[in-house]
Amino acid sequence: MRLLNACHRQPVDVTPIWLMRQAGRYMAEYRALREKYTILEIIKTPDLAVEVTMQPINAFDLDAAIIFADILPPLEGMGLRLTFEKGEGPVIHNPLRTPADIDALRQPNPRESLAFTLQAITLTRQELGGRIPLIGFSGAPFTLACYAIEGGSSRNYILVKRFMYEQPVAWHKLMEKLSALVGEYLFAQAESGAQVLQLFDSWVGNLSPFDYQEFVLPYSRQAIARAKESGVPVIHFGASAAAMLPLLKAAGGDVIGLDWRIEPQHARQILGNDVALQGNLDPVTLFAPIPILKQRAAIIMEQMAGAPGFIFNLGHGILPQTPVEHVAALVDFVHQTSNNIQS
């Protein structure tokens, strides 16, 4: 399958493409289901999670499915109370604020606390029937720590960074617990049928490279190392991390996911040819007139044509208002263009 070949830097017939958050609100089918169920209900009901996972697969010629889930449910098993509030996004109702809060965290077995997603993975694998691979994923330890400490999304990450600086012992304890959970969860997803695993470090770009190295890198590395024991390739994605790409690579991953703030050929230069790359169209480019959308996609394709190991994707999740017909046009364009570049 071409996505797996790209992960392993093997030749592909055409460039594989999938889109972060490809199952989501830009699709009418998804919005219809969301009229009846909350996000957490869908995630925790394997049949519904399979249905949503398959929506973009049925609509577009994508080269991978990604299991419909969220990065935050792993925190529930640790004892944090999570809801999704309208307009506000996720809220943790008992955020971590003291070393005692860290000590009180449970270390759940993801095979129990996240059984719903593992079941959904197994069911989706059957549903896909081997046509395209299924991607499992987890939030990275740092991104999970941000939510757990801030209690939601944050503008300046003052609470999480103060915790790091003021309570380093408790911080490292927290990150140990999170990396063990994340690594085991990814491993269990592979056991359940995921053929690729992606680690999302969405908030890592708010750190200086110094803080990343001291407070985060060892834990992303542990989580990725455990995930890799499954034998499945790992995609390591960080946003706003252009100047930390060598550190992300050092933490691990067969594929490094890029956001759109860097030219792909520049990333290739920095990272070398011994790792595959994924990215990196600005999600807002999907709102552009189709000729401009294609022009931007073509630049990325051309810059990535030189070396094997490239997966086309957006530089971040697809946005809710994205025009569906532009998504279809992009997917087809990437397949056609890679044929032209190769011939």
Place this chain on the structure above:
Amino acid sequence: MRLLNACHRQPVDVTPIWLMRQAGRYMAEYRALREKYTILEIIKTPDLAVEVTMQPINAFDLDAAIIFADILPPLEGMGLRLTFEKGEGPVIHNPLRTPADIDALRQPNPRESLAFTLQAITLTRQELGGRIPLIGFSGAPFTLACYAIEGGSSRNYILVKRFMYEQPVAWHKLMEKLSALVGEYLFAQAESGAQVLQLFDSWVGNLSPFDYQEFVLPYSRQAIARAKESGVPVIHFGASAAAMLPLLKAAGGDVIGLDWRIEPQHARQILGNDVALQGNLDPVTLFAPIPILKQRAAIIMEQMAGAPGFIFNLGHGILPQTPVEHVAALVDFVHQTSNNIQS
């Protein structure tokens, strides 16, 4: 004066330091004045603007004052209606949405439309009595365009990017108008007494390098070129722009301002020795215990000790809740440490 020497990459006695948004809510003196006046009242009353500008100068051993102003008032002279709403930040009540909106914009003379800030600059120069230099500033054309089109701050910049993609002719017209205004405003600030000028491109990091080159770079370049005709050095600051630093340098500036997402020595490597650098401590590090704050500052000092032309600053504006005594400790530490490094 050491800040001017650093701008020109000349030797300095000790490393100069100032802090973006150094006059602001973290200071009790500022909060006291804000009980009586709104931000716009302070900005538009030269005596009050001088008073606020001097507050951090009287409190800390800073190497430059920066005129108290805001990046958005230039838009008022073009015909946009601006207020600052509690909690929400700035709001433009008649944002630009169509090419006709662009055509209808006035091209104000900043010597009239922004006379209050120019007067405040002249008064502050007198007040400073030559002890330290005074910095003038403006928002960059792209950052102003973001506010003018989005109508306020934005999460994904969909409106501004769609405008760029869908209405390129009108976009370029808008950017012509903005760059002419910004360039002239900076020039007029130098005429009025500003000894250094900083261009803030706070939102530029939301662009791909492709979009920056096509839609933004020529206009930042025009604005900087006009500012430079005053003979005063220009600092060019962009946030989240680690992978676009060579493009920022190409647009111009004697000094490139860095945010904290890049190691300073890495930035030096990318940018070479023919430009000065400013930055780049994470503003949240000011919340850390003082020994850790000093440790982080020392790393930056050491990495920048090699080449002349360095101004210590934060990587973004100081945050409202910052402990004042940590600010004092940082300023003194930078001065003391640079003595040690040099001796």
